[in-house]
Amino acid sequence: MISSNQLRFSYSAQKKFNFPDIHCNDKETLLILGQSGRGKTTLLHLLALLLTPESGDVVIAGKSVKNLTPQEITATRAKNIGIIYQRPHFVSSLSVMDNILLSNYLANQKEDRQKARHLAEELGFAEHLSKKTNQLSQGEQQRVSIARSLMNNPNIILADEPTSNLDDDNCHRVIQLLKKQSAQISASLVVVTHDQRLKDEFPNQVFL
Amino acid sequence: MNLFKISIANLREKKLNSFLSALLLTLGIGMISLLLLLNKQLDEQFKRNLKGIDMVVGAKGSPLQVILSSIYQIDAPTGNIPLAEVNALRKNPFVKSVIPLSMGDNYQGFRILGTTPKYIEHFNAKLAEGHLYNASMEVTIGSKVARDSKLKIGDQFSGSHGLDSEGEKHEDKKYKVVGIFQPSGTVVDQLIVTRLSSVWDIHEHSEGAETPAVAEVEHSAGQTQVDPEPDEEGKDVTSALIQFRNPMGLITIPRQINDNTSMQAALPSIEINRLFSLLGVGIETLRTLALIIISIAGVSVFISLYNSLKDRKYEMALMLSMGATRTRLFLMLLIEGLSLAVIGFFAGIIASRVGLWVFSKSAEQDFHYSLGKFALLPEEVYLFFGAIAIGVVAAALPSLGIYRLNISRTLAEE
Numbered sequence: 060m061i062s063s064n065q066l067r068f069s070y071s072a073q074k075k076f077n078f079p080d081i082h083c084n085d086k087e088t089l090l091i092l093g094q095s096g097r098g099k100t101t102l103l104h105l106l107a108l109l110l111t112p113e114s115g116d117v118v119i120a121g122k123s124v125k126n127l128t129p130q131e132i133t134a135t136r137a138k139n140i141g142i143i144y145q146r147p148h149f150v151s152s153l154s155v156m157d158n159i160l161l162s163n164y165l166a167n168q169k170e171d172r173q174k175a176r177h178l179a180e181e182l183g184f185a186e187h188l189s190k191k192t193n194q195l196s197q198g199e200q201q202r203v204s205i206a207r208s209l210m211n212n213p214n215i216i217l218a219d220e221p222t223s224n225l226d227d228d229n230c231h232r233v234i235q236l237l238k239k240q241s242a243q244i245s246a247s248l249v250v251v252t253h254d255q256r257l258k259d260e261f262p263n264q265v266f267l
Numbered sequence: 268m269n270l271f272k273i274s275i276a277n278l279r280e281k282k283l284n285s286f287l288s289a290l291l292l293t294l295g296i297g298m299i300s301l302l303l304l305l306n307k308q309l310d311e312q313f314k315r316n317l318k319g320i321d322m323v324v325g326a327k328g329s330p331l332q333v334i335l336s337s338i339y340q341i342d343a344p345t346g347n348i349p350l351a352e353v354n355a356l357r358k359n360p361f362v363k364s365v366i367p368l369s370m371g372d373n374y375q376g377f378r379i380l381g382t383t384p385k386y387i388e389h390f391n392a393k394l395a396e397g398h399l400y401n402a403s404m405e406v407t408i409g410s411k412v413a414r415d416s417k418l419k420i421g422d423q424f425s426g427s428h429g430l431d432s433e434g435e436k437h438e439d440k441k442y443k444v445v446g447i448f449q450p451s452g453t454v455v456d457q458l459i460v461t462r463l464s465s466v467w468d469i470h471e472h473s474e475g476a477e478t479p480a481v482a483e484v485e486h487s488a489g490q491t492q493v494d495p496e497p498d499e500e501g502k503d504v505t506s507a508l509i510q511f512r513n514p515m516g517l518i519t520i521p522r523q524i525n526d527n528t529s530m531q532a533a534l535p536s537i538e539i540n541r542l543f544s545l546l547g548v549g550i551e552t553l554r555t556l557a558l559i560i561i562s563i564a565g566v567s568v569f570i571s572l573y574n575s576l577k578d579r580k581y582e583m584a585l586m587l588s589m590g591a592t593r594t595r596l597f598l599m600l601l602i603e604g605l606s607l608a609v610i611g612f613f614a615g616i617i618a619s620r621v622g623l624w625v626f627s628k629s630a631e632q633d634f635h636y637s638l639g640k641f642a643l644l645p646e647e648v649y650l651f652f653g654a655i656a657i658g659v660v661a662a663a664l665p666s667l668g669i670y671r672l673n674i675s676r677t678l679a680e681e
Contacts, residue, residue, distance in 0.1 A: 100679045109588055109675040130592070137590025144678065150273065150582050152280035157268060164268040166590040 093267030137166035141208030292611025295561030297618035330533035361516030381466035397446030604662020
């Protein structure tokens with residue numbers, strides 16, 4: 060479960076954002092739509108605790124993050140939030156498998172190879188596990204980053220433009236996988252995008 | 268998964284950069300370590316052979332040459348001096364012992380040295396087999412001579428004139444091996460030691476061919492009892508090693524010899540210091556060069572990590588967003604620099620041993636000296652910490668950027 064309350068953020072005096080409150084329960088999905096420059100990524104970073112808001116609050120799994128120390132914020136993020144970025148990025152020197160396991164390692168969780176292999180099978184890249192990430196296609200890479208975001212069984216999955224670089228087939232496939240996987244672990248799924256193709260896929264929508 | 272694994276994967280990802288950094292470190296460390304090894308072993312070899320010899324007298328010429336030829340057996344002798352003058356030194360109250368040396372022949376490049384039993388005593392050479400030479404033309408050979416020339420007890424051989432193996436052979440008179448010394452790590456290992464009279468015999472026989480019988484009789488008479496300090500009229504020797512009874516000798520005797528006799532006195536301590544200060548210029552230059560190479564290696568590690576950090580900024584932000592602490596990533600980068608330093612150090616140590624081995628091979632061929640000690644020197648432990656320090660500093664400087672990385676901006680920019 061994730062919700063925000065009167066979030067405000069400014070990069071400078073001219074560039075200020077006031078964000079609408081959002082709320083997404085466990086097992087629910089939420090689509091945040093907006094054109095470029097409306098602060099989509101800023102909102103996602105605020106929700107992902109990568110940025111600290113000027114005012115307002117974010118509640119993660121029922122707990123306000125307002126007065127947490129940076130260490131606690133990092134730990135909360137690692138434990139509760141899986142993030143999928145617009146362009147899938149990886150540690151290029153590591154294999155696909157190690158990139159997925161990195162989630163566990165960096166969050167100080169036990170490395171679960173079984174789970175990584177299972178996710179790879181479900182997401183359809185099991186044969187690529189020992190390859191380097193840059194040997195995979197964009198669609199495959201995006202599916203790997205989905206797997207990576209799921210490794211710690213997060214409470215919330217945040218996706219930033221997950222489909223903007225994908226063709227229609229891959230776009231549909233990735234969204235279906237995202238919905239299915241987040242439902243399986245009872246997580247809230249929040250997708251931030253300008254991709255109009257996703258409009259019909261999500262019942263709950265917020266416009267920036 | 269651990270930091271070490273990620274660091275190594277990162278190094279392997281940039282193979283050429285890592286290779287260059289490690290190679291530079293290897294070169295620098297290897298050079299310094301080789302210099303340390305050579306310096307120490309040459310020093311040891313020189314000191315060991317020098318021990319207890321306060322002065323060398325020889326024919327006039329270069330004093331360094333007298334020292335090198337008489338103590339280390341590596342240069343040509345300066346000429347001959349009369350044995351009578353050498354023996355006259357024994358009467359000086361400051362002189363403790365006089366060891367006359369006579370050389371001029373070799374067998375397969377190993378010098379045949381005529382001397383008194385005092386020489387053997389001085390170098391504390393112990394017999395491994397057989398007995399000490401007793402009669403003229405009997406020899407006791409050093410351990411390296413035995414190994415390389417395959418001479419055994421009872422074998423006979425003829426020496427060649429001069430100090431290298433190409434000299435004309437004294438075919439008419441053969442030496443006989445009666446004993447072999449244990450390895451002592453001194454110059455004795457590479458010598459064929461015999462009585463002074465053997466050297467005289469050989470040369471009288473080949474040069475003064477008219478009176479062979481007389482010479483023969485004369486010497487067989489001398490053989491009946493071993494004369495430890497022969498004093499024969501009209502005989503020459505090459506040089507003599509002198510020990511003083513007290514340091515006062517150093518002040519007066521060399522002057523007396525240089526002024527009043529046909530001989531010259533050379534002081535090993537002074538000459539060897541001179542030699543080392545001459546060599547020292549070269550060693551100093553090489554050492555400076557090695558330090559420069561090591562510094563370049565440090566810069567190379569720095570640049571390579573700095574660049575890769577720029578390329579991997581997004582990766583770092585990503586790992587931070589996934590729960591990594593900045594200190595953890597800093598450590599990861601530090602391990603990359605450290606691994607290069609450790610690899611460079613050990614490769615350098617191995618390279619220096621290979622270098623020493625090659626050097627030792629050629630030194631053995633040219634001078635019969637071997638430098639075969641490959642153990643780790645205490646100085647190399649400091650060198651290890653030096654390499655680690657360079658790795659840490661070169662890695663830490665660019666890696667401090669981790670603490671300034673803006674996660675959100677870096678992730679949003681790409």
